[in-house]
Amino acid sequence: MRKENFFVRLTKKDVCVIALAELGGAAAVIDTEDAAIAAHAIDRGAFGWKKYPDRVDLDAARTTLRHEGEGKSPRIEGSIQKGWHLTPRGVEWIEANPSLLGNTTITVAPTAAGTQRRRAETREAGAAVNRVRISDAFRLWTDGKEFTARQAAGVFRIDEYTPPKDRTRKTAQLQELTRGNEDIEAFMKEAIPSALELRAPVGRLQEGNQ
Structure with missing residues (x-):
């Protein structure tokens, strides 16, 4: 769980924003399931099943993405069906917190x-x-x-x-x-x-x- 690597307390919404940033969500629309997998890689406790934390809780990711996207000043935009991307505010938030991406681990093998x-x-x-x-x-x-x-x-x-x-x-x-x-x-x-x-x-x- 990468939350331990930071001196700030990350919310589930924060984790989803970071996940999108890692996947290139500032320049492209990211599929909901890909975002869920990336969020789970950052914090298994928040985005994993309670009994089987190694499994991705897609519903938890969907709900968090939707709530962040519906916020007053959202850092992301999109939909469950079409995918998600960072807003300018989301990009600014990532730039203002560069350490959040400092320990990024890409789990998808190069192809x-x-x-x-x-x-x-x-x-x-x-x-x-x-x-x-x-x-x-x-x-x-x-x-x-x-x-x-x-x-x-x-x-x-x-x-x-x-x-x-x-x-x-x-x-x-x-x-x-x-x-x-x-x-x-x-x-x-x-x-x-x-x-x-x-x-x-x-x-x-x-x-x-x-």
Whole structure:
């Protein structure tokens, strides 16, 4: 049980957030069962059967994931059927507590499919960095000029009519894919809030409701 390795007392919700982070949930949607297995690896007492702690208690993981996702300021979003991913707040919480991932143990053995997936993720990250760097918003920011909410939103491929959950997912995914590039990370701190402020014109919203 890895909870003993920390000086903080982790809740079951904390464990689920960490599990998603370990599985790459900042940039991808993680299946509920995979999240349950990862949570069980962190804390068998909380996510194992009472009589047989070596067995994963899927119901406990499902309930905890759902409760965290329904919270006032959730660190994760998703559903039991479609899977889960970290919200920007979830990413920030992980970054603020780096020691929580210090003793990560990946129990899934490397496979050819896994290697191919990692190569694909590397290509995806490279494309994401390039996408940010060639954007109008990033160029203006680099020159010390202001960019508009629409220009910021364009970096994340969202517009006025993108649903709130999709906005959160897209900003979190691009933020994770470009992590490690100091200039882009600094840009993201300004671009994400600006992009999330983009709203449809009131007149067009009224027309759509008629």
